[in-house]
Amino acid sequence: MEFTQPVDSNLFDDAKVVGKPMQRIDGPLKVTGTAPYAYERNDAAPDALYGYPLGAAIGHGRITRMDAEAARSAPGVRAVVTTLEIDPLEKGINNVARLFGGAEVQHYHQAIAVVVADTFEQARAASALIEVDYEEGTPADLDLDAAFERVQGTGEPDTLVGDVEAAFRDAPHVIDQMYHTPAESHTMMEPHASTVDWSDGEEMTVWTSNQMINVNLKSIAATFGIDRERIRVESPYVGGGFGSKLWLRADAVLAALGSRAAGVPVKLALPRPMVMNNTTHRSATVQRIRLAAREDGHLTGIWHEAAAYCLPGGRGENPTAQTPIFYAGETRRVKNHVVDMPLPETADMRAPGEASGLMALEIAMDEMAEALDMDPVQFRIINDTQVDPANPDIPFSDRHFVECLERGAEAFGWSKRNTTPGEQRDGDWLIGHGVAGAYRGALVLPSGARAILDGGKLIIETDMTDIGTGSYTILAQTAAETMGMDVADVEMRLANSAFPASSGSGGQFGAPSSASGVYAACMALRDKIAGNLGIEEASFNGGRVTGGGTDMALSEINEEVSAEDAIQWGDFQKDYAMGTFGAHFVEVGVHAYTGETRVRRMLAVCDAGRIINPVTARSQVIGGMVMGVGAALSEDMALDRGRGFFANHDMANYEVAVHADIPEQEVIFLDTLDGVATPLKAKGVGELGLCGVAAAIANGLYNATGIRVRDYPLTMDKFIDRLPAV
Missing domain, CATH: 3.30.365.10 (Aldehyde oxidase/xanthine dehydrogenase, molybdopterin binding domain)
Incomplete structure (x- = not known):
């Protein structure tokens, strides 16, 4: 289904299910502790052994020697894989840091080894026996304030409207202040964790904690250089992500390497220090905001310049993201600088850009209101x-x-x-x-689903994830509304790469995109059912399909009927903010x-x-x-x-x-x-x-x-x- 023009009225305007309060479908499983998270897939991999990672102990440089013999001889150890034993793995989608392989150390706690053992304690103890010698890199300048002073005023503006300098020169009220936001960690309850079965070195099954299944699948294929068809990724329950689990991380890579080396499935969870130093975080920012206003309170100039850091090639944090568009103003100059620093990778964290940018801009707005003596x-x-x-x-x-x-x-x-x-x-x-x-x-992405009517039960399959956000529930409501059924008659199957690719969860695009994908699939199912029954204009209400003299309960349709579709977004949206x-x-x-x-x-x-x-x-x-x-x-x-x-x-x-x-x-x-x-x-x-x-x-x-x-x-x-x- 292609969304080609603004929608005026449709079935959701007289909704019976969508828009109504409903408790979460997955709630009982989670509050009773029976929802299987990635590290707990004993149902799928009952013979899984335990993996434990070793992280680099320097900020950046090279590894000159690794001796893992004592670890390999430790009690219960089945396999040890060190970074010097394999070539650098390819980077997956949106990975700036290399997740494993080779001698280079880009950041502290970069994964450099994995130990597989019969118990968690044995694997952890053995990892401490690995001897590592380093050649540290040149001391890095990690002073973001100093970096801002160096880059301020350089480069072409990201946004430039009007004569900003004249606006500030002529304005009766001007503020000019510096603002600082610190580095922040996602600190989700569930650490990055995966259980991987690559025991035969051929077919790989990955039960992981990840927000975007299709992207994760592509990244695994690229990282290990294997066909996507040989990989299955599942992530039905995620214990929080906030952006840190959008992309492939070291937990899945290490578990896969450990599984191939040991010849058995391996489960691995990153220890909390590695969650914070090995994965991603929100960069600190330095921001200078200048506002100019007339006596009547109207802004005449907005000048926002900022700096954040990231590993070379990364996006960092853009705290100026909202400034070009949020408030009116006759002129504006906006520039964000991303400074290269050998620190753990910075990437998406809930509301990347706007979260840190509004921490500064909305103070500046209050400061200008005070200067104007305005509410x-x-x-x-x-x-x-x-x-x-x-x-x-x-x-x-x-x-x-x-x-x-x-x-x-x-x-x-x-x-x-x-x-x-x-x-x-x-x-x-x-x-x-x-x-x-x-x-x-309000970003939206293409998103697909499969809708199956089987004996009066509506089954929805999509690789969309639920990271604690309620995807199971809102997608069931969308499907029930579209098909004119009760939510109780909908079975949701999520987060399996065997299902149609969805938008995934992130950027607050998950709900609108995936719900639209489910709607597209259900509309395709409606058309197929109507076509099978010879109805030109069918109505679906109360669990029945009617039209053209036909009035039949959906439960009376004996054969399974399925349809698959995806929402595609038309170019017309480019004409709107x-x-x-x-x-x-x-x-x-x-x-x-x-x-x-x-x-x-x-x-x-x-x-x-x-x-x-x-x-x-x-x-x-x-x-x-x-x-x-x-x-x-x-x-x-x-x-x-x-x-x-x-x-x-x-x-x-x-x-x-x-x-x-x-x-x-x-x-x-x-x-x-x-x-x-x-x-x-x-x-x-x-x-x-x-x-x-x-x-x-x-x-x-x-x-x-x-x-x-x-x-x-x-x-x-x-x-x-x-x-x-x-």
Whole structure:
């Protein structure tokens, strides 16, 4: 099915299932501990042995010698594979770092060996017996601030509109500030893990924790130089990914090598330090933002320049991603620099770009509102735009940012907020209120599925994954709605490379893309059923198909009927800017004596098209809000610049937000309809919930204390000496 024009009205506008709250289909399996995750595939590989990885102990350089004889002789060891024993493996799709093979060390904890043994403990103990000699590389300059000073002002702008310098020269109000965001880890509960059977060296089965099955399949084939037809990849349950499991990582590669060497299936999970140093993370950023405005509050100039780091050839983090398009403004200059550094690989983390960019831009917007003596909400409303500011001929497909701000202000009680920084108290706590805008693009990708009607049961097969987002549930709702059936009559089969390729999960494109793919497959099934029955115009409702004098229960169709299709996106979408929008409101308390900061209440208002399931969507948004609290107040990968690694590489020392940190959370969905975005008029929402949250908290901290902190996380050491006298 090709989506060639905006949809006006269709079967989803009178939905009986889509848009209704429904508990997650996979919930009972997960809360009872019976959902089989990648490391637990005892049903499929009961004889699997244990693999354990060894990571490089230098930041970059070369391995000159490895001696694994003691490891090979250790109790229970079945095989040892070292990186010097094989040629460098090819890089998979979107892998910047080489995952195994050869002597070069690109980053700390790069995988350099795998041990296979009868027990986990034996494999771990043997890995410590491997002797490794290194030749360290030239000490690297890992100072991102210094790098920004070197690159600032160089290169062609990524976006340039109008005479920016004149706008700043002539504007009555200008702000010019530096902002810093730290490196962040995905810190999902389930580590990167795989069970692989490549015991015959021919056919490979990979049970893994991965977000994009088809991409993973292609990467494995490229990495090992084998035909795709010889590989099967399954990932029915993923214990969190946040982008770190989009691409092939070392767990699957090492398990495959170990399986081939030992001649048995092998299960391997990366230890938490290797999750944080071997896989991927969000790069730290340095950002300089300049805003120019007229007396009436309209922005006349936006100048955003930033730097992030990555291994050579990588994309790093682009914190300027939202700046060309989010707010109106007569002129703008936007430039992001990616600086090469020999650090663990940086790549996609929930809302890559916008998450860190809005941490800075939304503070800057508040700073300009203060300079203008304007309400921060009103300032954002004044600078709304219904077209792409850099391309005024391109309208937004659907944008209700102003309504998000207005609805949020009313529901939050914004008019009763503290208006004078440092003036409101509750006992020993200084009380503040903050707001921030939220923006995230609305990308969609091709996505396919197979629909099978068998004895009144509708079976949906697609390699789409569920990474805790509710895919099983929303896809079942989409299929049931399209076929006029009950959700109870739908069986979902996900995340197997034998099924039609889907978009996969990531970039908040998963739900709108895969749901559209399921819709396409079900519409093809409807056509096939109608054709078999000789009905020209068939209607599917209440589990029955009617039309042309026929009225038959779908359960009465004796033969299995199947159809396969995929959603393809027409060029017409290029004529629109597509995004999702939101507003975050927070109340914070800062202890007047200690500087301890607590978020007291939170509200998110989201504009993301039709909400397929408000239960699963709310779960995504409040999860993003929790991540925003961590990003604002505690998360910081502590870089050892001398050794080139992150020292707090475990869940005890990398401090994410926990239950005690999270107060009352409220979510309001505008439940708008975007007929340009998808046939369901739906867009993704999973990353929107994170965008802007940290800045709202930073703005709330300023409102509480009168102290502006532009360096995340907002730990007390950065402002305790400036707290108001009590």
